Amino acid sequence: MSGEPSPPEPDGRPGAPEVAEPSVPNVLGLPGTAALSLRWTEPEADDLAPHRVELRRLAAAMRSIIDSLTATAAPSEVIEAAADGLVQLAETFASLHYGTVYDGFAEAANAGADPHASFEHSPFIGLANPLAPPIRLREVDGEIHGWVTFGSAYEGPPGCVHGGFIAGSFDEVLGAAQTLSGNPGMTGTLTVRYRSPTPLHAPLHFVARLDRVEGRKIFAVAQLWHGETLCAEADAVFISIDFGRFAHLKEAREAAERARLARS
DSSP states (O other): OOOSOOOOOTTSOOOOOOOOOOSSOOOOOOSSSSOOSSOOOOOOGGGSOHHHHHHHHHHHHHHHHHHHHTSOOOOHHHHHHHHHHHHHHHHHHHTSOOOOOOOSBTTBOOTTSOHHHHHHHOTTTOTTOTTOOOOEEEEETTEEEEEEOOOGGGBOSTTBBOHHHHHHHHHHHHHHHHGGGSSOEEEEEEEEEEOSOOBTTSOEEEEEEEEEEETTEEEEEEEEEETTEEEEEEEEEEEEOOHHHHHHHHHHHHHHHHHHHHHO
16 A cells, blocks of 8 residues: 555646555544544444444345346336335334434534444445445545445446536545544535546545635545546535534434424
8 A cells, every 4th residue: 555646647637546445444533522633433343233233234235226226127026026025114114213313413423422323324424324325434644535436326427427426425525524624514615526427336536635724614625536537526615613503403303303203
């Protein structure tokens, strides 16, 4: 593994740094309200509670189904049987209590929270979220690196990742980078520049870093690479927030969920 950049691209931009994809993700966490001296490293599957292991397994199975259903040549009888089984499964979950836990948020976990919850269910990095690709993140020498392969469910132009998913992924990766400021916030602006088509079913590599901090504004930049090809780049401004405000958002969310359950 080398931290040196690859040879320059023809237009003068350096290639993606050669940082090996980790076998176990290492995602930034923020157990306190501002200090980044403590970081959460995702545990091995063997160290997880059985419930969380099964949530991951269920999400992985659903992710596979979603990917297959985007373009399937299965005969009608197979599709009918699968639909019957999924309808029964959907009815089983509909009869159970919906969860209302939202500890922390995708870029940082609030004080006293279980940091696993938000990371596990993030729509972009959550191993327990069937909608997530998922992106695997690691901090290396003050930069955030992300590895992902987008399946058929994320297709936009033929054979290419939809630009909306690329933008959302940048928001997640840049969100991790801005936590390096020590006083993270929420996205204010996000600008994406698409440089070349981003292929499906191919290993992709995000590289993000904290650029600067100006008062409450936190600036971060990132690139998305396929090998030596720069697919897209982005910059974002995050606005540092009072974590008390985030607690109010969480309380409002849970109140709305309780009201919705009472009506059902």
